[in-house]
Amino acid sequence: MLLSELSAQSFRNLSPAPVFFGSGVTLIVGENAQGKTNLLEALAVLCGQRSFRRAKPAEMACGGGAQFSLSGTWSAGGAREELSVDWQAGVGRRFTRAEKPISFREASALAPAVFLAPEDREILAGSPVSRRRFLDRLVLGLYPAAAEDLLRYEKVLASRNALLARGREIDAASQELETWTEELVRAGTSVRRHRQRALEEWLQHFETLTSDLGSPYAEIRAAYAAKEQDAEQLRQALERLARVELARGHTLAGPHRDDLVWTRRGRALASDASAGELHRTVMLARLAEWHALAQARDVKPLFAVDEFDAGLSSHWVDGFLAALPPAETVLLTTVSDPARWTRFTDNVLEVRAGSVTGRPLAVAHSRKTMP
Helix, strand or coil, rough: EEEEEEEEEEEECCCCEEEEEEEEEEECCCCCCCHHHHHHHHHHHEEEEEEEECCCCCEEHHHCCCEEEEEEEEEEEEEEEEEEEEEEECCCEEEEEECCEEEEEHHHHHHHHECCCCCHHHHHHCCHHHHHHHHHHHHHHHHHHHHHHHHHHHHHHHHHHHCCCCHHCCCCCCCHHHHHHHHHHHHHHHHHHHHHHHHHHHHHHHHHHHHHHHHHHHHEEEECCCCCCCCCHHHHHHHHHHHHHHHCCCCCCHHHCCCCEEECCCCCCCHCCHHHHHHHHHHHEEEEEEHHHHHCCCCEEEECCCCCCCCHHHHHHHHHCCCCCCCCEEEECCCCCCCHHHHHEEEEEEECCCCEEEEECCCCCCCCCCC
């Protein structure tokens, strides 16, 4: 995916003037609060992803407004693509490809991209919700058709919860509850199958990256954790918990309560690793995601990193830059002097008060890539 242009209207503090991108590694520089992260966030939203800041659409609209729009142009496999998204309060997001409506999941499949941001530490040390989002992002990236199963589970879960919220009106053995329970089992089994398969593919790349680094990273393990191991166990759990669920008004078993467990030497990684080790592990996780997506889809996804050198030693930054994936578009934001990273960089964009200016770096360089 070779990104060539991005335009934003009423998005955060970004100027409506189009931003043009060159191929290879682009350094996006500027002081804090100028709009560097906003630029990457706009790309993430355009690519059919949630804001990596966990922001709601209304929070991304300029000045708390009621709408924003984004459009982009890139090439993939020699074909030119045009994608846009418009958001309006009360209406939601609407994606178009070459001015024809598509779903956000179709947009996600059309514009493969991997974003790494400081907030990604939640994948390791945050709530299970963040880790489930990471898993489902993997699923959507690796198997776009699985989006239907993820959406079906969301709808079934919402319907079953709405029924449970009626509480005393419903008997634990009611036919209606049994029907939604069976639907949840079917949909939930599919979601777990997709997650486990995606995790296995991702692990192949993650373990390659960590083993190359040796201890202590080679000892990190990631495993999918579900209390129910198969459809029958999930069915039995839901039947056993029915009365408690009616009292609480929501479903207490299923993929929405699963987790991704990170360990090292048998201990929880979040408590065993230093802040620096967690940061570097997240970097490795996103690099592995890029390689898994590139292999499964036979594409070169966009790769973008917010504050790529924050909190890292120069040795680790050099190693990370040397291991950047062979993406056609790599975007890195920093507050550092771009001259520090000249040998890794093809282009520089500068952001000031939401406006972007750019210049090429006339420098030859070579980058080692991860296997």
